[in-house]
Amino acid sequence: xxxxxxxxxxxxxxxxxxxxxxxxxxxxxxxxxxxxxxxxxxxxxxxxxxxxxxxxxxxxxxxxxxxxxxxxxxxxxxxxxxxxxxxxxxxxxxxxxxxxxxxxxxxxxxxxxxxxxxxxxxxxxxxxxxxxxxxxxxxxxxxxxxxxxxxxxxxxxxxxxxxxxxxxxxxxxxxxxxxxxxxxxxxxxxxxxxxxxxxxxxxxxxxxxxxxxxxxxxxxxxxxxxxxxxxxxxxxxxxxxxxxxxxxxxxxxxxxxxxxxxxxxxxxxxxxxxxxxxxxxxxxxxxxxxxxxxxxxxxxxxxxxxxxxxxxxxxxxxxxxxxxxxxxxxxxxxxxxxxxxxxxxxxxxxxxxxxxxxxxxxxxxxxxxxxxxxxxxxxxxxxxxxxxxxxxxxxxxxxxxxxxxxxxxxxxxxxxxxxxxxxxxxxxxxxxxxxxxxxxxxxxxxxxxxxxxxxxxxxxxxxxxxxxxxxxxxxxxxxxxxxxxxxxxxxxxxxxxxxxxxxxxxxxxxxxxxxxxxxxxxxxxxxxxxxxxxxxxxxxxxxxxxxxxxxxxxxxxxxx
Amino acid sequence: xxxxxxxxxxxxxxxxxxxxxxxxxxxxxxxxxxxxxxxxxxxxxxxxxxxxxxxxxxxxxxxxxxxxxxxxxxxxxxxxxxxxxxxxxxxxxxxxxxxxxxxxxxxxxxxxxxxxxxxxxxxxxxxxxxxxxxxxxxxxxxxxxxxxxxxxxxxxxxxxxxxxxxxxxxxxxx
Ligand code: HEM
Ligand code: SF4
Numbered sequence: 001x002x003x004x005x006x007x008x009x010x011x012x013x014x015x016x017x018x019x020x021x022x023x024x025x026x027x028x029x030x031x032x033x034x035x036x037x038x039x040x041x042x043x044x045x046x047x048x049x050x051x052x053x054x055x056x057x058x059x060x061x062x063x064x065x066x067x068x069x070x071x072x073x074x075x076x077x078x079x080x081x082x083x084x085x086x087x088x089x090x091x092x093x094x095x096x097x098x099x100x101x102x103x104x105x106x107x108x109x110x111x112x113x114x115x116x117x118x119x120x121x122x123x124x125x126x127x128x129x130x131x132x133x134x135x136x137x138x139x140x141x142x143x144x145x146x147x148x149x150x151x152x153x154x155x156x157x158x159x160x161x162x163x164x165x166x167x168x169x170x171x172x173x174x175x176x177x178x179x180x181x182x183x184x185x186x187x188x189x190x191x192x193x194x195x196x197x198x199x200x201x202x203x204x205x206x207x208x209x210x211x212x213x214x215x216x217x218x219x220x221x222x223x224x225x226x227x228x229x230x231x232x233x234x235x236x237x238x239x240x241x242x243x244x245x246x247x248x249x250x251x252x253x254x255x256x257x258x259x260x261x262x263x264x265x266x267x268x269x270x271x272x273x274x275x276x277x278x279x280x281x282x283x284x285x286x287x288x289x290x291x292x293x294x295x296x297x298x299x300x301x302x303x304x305x306x307x308x309x310x311x312x313x314x315x316x317x318x319x320x321x322x323x324x325x326x327x328x329x330x331x332x333x334x335x336x337x338x339x340x341x342x343x344x345x346x347x348x349x350x351x352x353x354x355x356x357x358x359x360x361x362x363x364x365x366x367x368x369x370x371x372x373x374x375x376x377x378x379x380x381x382x383x384x385x386x387x388x389x390x391x392x393x394x395x396x397x398x399x400x401x402x403x404x405x406x407x408x409x410x411x412x413x414x415x416x417x418x419x420x421x422x423x424x425x426x427x428x429x430x431x432x433x434x435x436x437x438x439x440x441x442x443x444x445x446x447x448x449x450x451x452x453x454x455x456x457x458x459x460x461x462x463x464x465x466x467x468x469x470x471x472x473x474x475x476x477x478x479x480x481x482x483x484x485x486x487x488x489x490x491x492x493x494x495x496x497x498x499x500x501x502x503x504x505x506x507x508x509x510x511x512x513x514x515x516x517x518x519x520x521x522x523x524x525x526x527x528x529x530x531x532x533x534x535x536x537x538x539x540x541x542x543x544x545x546x547x548x549x550x551x552x553x554x555x556x557x558x559x560x
Numbered sequence: 561x562x563x564x565x566x567x568x569x570x571x572x573x574x575x576x577x578x579x580x581x582x583x584x585x586x587x588x589x590x591x592x593x594x595x596x597x598x599x600x601x602x603x604x605x606x607x608x609x610x611x612x613x614x615x616x617x618x619x620x621x622x623x624x625x626x627x628x629x630x631x632x633x634x635x636x637x638x639x640x641x642x643x644x645x646x647x648x649x650x651x652x653x654x655x656x657x658x659x660x661x662x663x664x665x666x667x668x669x670x671x672x673x674x675x676x677x678x679x680x681x682x683x684x685x686x687x688x689x690x691x692x693x694x695x696x697x698x699x700x701x702x703x704x705x706x707x708x709x710x711x712x713x714x715x716x717x718x719x720x721x722x723x724x725x726x727x728x729x730x731x732x733x734x
Contacts, residue, residue, distance in 0.1 A: 155681075158685055235653050238653050
């Protein structure tokens with residue numbers, strides 16, 4: 001993975017000093033709340049329900065074991081012994097005290113970490129495929145490009161006060177695992193007919209209260225020009241994005257208002273000036289960065305390890321875990337392991353300090369000392385030998401990190417919701433845990449098959465509910481917490497926005513509602529159909545009928 | 561006298577910023593004595609008279625496009641760009657455009673809600689004079705604010721102050 005050189009380190013060290021001074025001036029009353037807010041947000045610091053929340057950047061989800069141990073240390077020393085993996089591959093702490101935040105940032109800087117631009121109206125942490133470099137369907141490794149873009153966007157002076165936040169995601173495989181269609185800029189690495197690398201550029205996607213799927217603005221931007229092209233997009237947005245209404249300030253609203261053709265024209269007019277200028281990437285720079293992402297020293301192994309086969313046959317619980325949480329690796333004899341953070345006893349995405357230390361130990365022992373965070377709020381060890389999976393599983397199981405449900409109903413995405421977040425309409429974690437408790441039978445979960453259930457505690461959609469096959473959204477009705485259900489959303493290559501099925505439900509009803517939806521699916525599905533396929537084929541009617549009953553369904557039709 | 565940060569120092573500066581209220585039409589020219597920045601509307605209405613006049617600059621608000629001044633730049637010793645709120649980042653692009661697209665060499669002054677914590681970014685985008693928010697800083701704080709121009713020593717990306725990105729400026733080890 002990328003290691004800092006003295007330039008990178010200096011920038012992070014100078015940031016620690018800068019933010020320390022800003023915090024000092026704030027605490028001394030020299031900065032008002034309004035003046036300090038954007039400064040702290042651009043350092044990942046929110047003021048939440050109980051305490052500040054600190055979001056640490058994990059560029060494109062990649063962590064060294066030294067970094068994981070540092071996160072464990074911070075959880076133990078400054079927080080309450082745990083941390084939270086977010087849907088943008090970052091880590092969050094829920095309980096740090098404001099006055100120790102500069103100290104935490106100082107600690108992070110010692111392991112090449114920071115909280116720069118993890119919030120605020122600026123270019124945020126760039127996210128990517130958690131299986132980058134190891135997936136069989138990858139055409140181009142996105143990590144060097146993410147790093148190049150990370151450096152370009154870090155403290156970009158022109159784009160620190162955009163109309164609104166700005167999120168970029170990069171994917172380089174045939175399957176989109178980075179939700180690129182729901183980002184302000186989504187980049188898909190590809191090759192042109194001559195084999196040259198470049199990017200298909202999508203713009204104006206996003207979730208929040210107005211979910212919009214990004215549209216293609218360029219079919220192919222050659223790699224040399226990706227920075228100048230992104231700068232052109234951002235300049236047009238910075239100048240003409242709406243600033244009068246927070247809810248209409250994202251780039252998606254500008255793109256919709258102008259139409260993608262006109263937006264593209266403006267971007268390309270702007271690009272004509274920056275193109276071929278000094279920000280044009282050089283072969284040397286890309287090679288320098290790419291040299292950090294070399295193939296690890298894989299051994300030559302048989303495609304299938306005999307002991308691994310035998311262990312699965314002998315130990316059904318191991319086989320069940322291997323079936324879900326172990327994925328094919330491009331190198332024979334190796335596997336990608338998903339360490340689940342969906343233990344039903346914990347909030348989805350939470351991990352304790354002790355678990356973090358263990359994960360670091362396992363990564364050192366089995367996976368070349370690297371860990372990845374996924375936007376689905378799990379961790380990944382990307383390079384494990386098949387022959388070591390059993391040993392890893394035994395340890396992970398003992399540590400509560402081997403819930404064998406990756407990709408199944410209870411591997412849900414869930415925002416912190418009303419338990420932590422000041423913006424929430426409703427709690428989301430208890431709903432997640434109640435659904436996990438209801439669906440605790442592994443055979444049944446397997447029978448239901450691959451399905452994505454996403455929960456957000458309010459319209460801001462931090463829990464990606466719009467793109468859940470089943471989406472749950474917390475809503476406020478006269479001060480009470482209610483939940484709206486949508487079906488048919490999807491991330492990935494066939495991104496779609498879910499449709500609300502009808503009136504919302506009380507918290508206590510939710511496990512029953514999900515059960516009914518699953519029953520309808522099981523009754524309706526044709527051979528080989530996943531949940532989302534069935535919903536797409538049948539539409540919502542059978543599900544509405546199941547959930548609201550015949551009379552309610554009829555009445556709704558008449559009113560519609 | 562109002563203070564200005566310029567060339568890395570705090571200096572006295574007498575220039576006034578002419579602001580029209582709703583009752584004042586730009587056509588009625590009523591300039592204060594001494595150096596002054598006039599609103600774009602006044603400049604447009606009196607360009608012939610004001611052009612080349614010593615001590616007269618124009619200020620643009622954040623929604624006003626620099627393109628409209630492009631033809632007049634030779635006549636203007638200084639342009640001020642207003643930050644109605646420091647979170648309104650349009651003037652960063654405006655300054656960068658003035659310098660890079662139009663090759664403007666005169667002073668670009670930041671006015672309005674200008675705070676020390678944004679000076680570094682402003683300077684990178686081509687501002688070279690900073691009139692910090694009125695009443696916000698005492699003399700000592702103003703002197704201290706100058707240090708913020710040096711918050712970072714070697715930024716990554718190209719900007720007006722460093723037209724080459726780090727990867728072209730420095731030999732970085734792999
Ligand atoms: C607890 C404090 C948090 C606050 C105050 C907060 C605030 C917000 C707001 C206001 C939006 C809507 C932005 C918009 O539509 O323009 C949003 C979107 C989002 N947030 Fe959060 N959030 C918080 C925590 C989180 C967490 C913990 C995660 C990850 C688990 C997260 C990930 C996201 C994502 C992925 C989006 C959707 C972005 C999009 O519209 O494309 N946020 N958040
Ligand atoms: S979706 Fe709403 S409730 Fe959940 S974390 Fe985001 S802002 Fe908070």
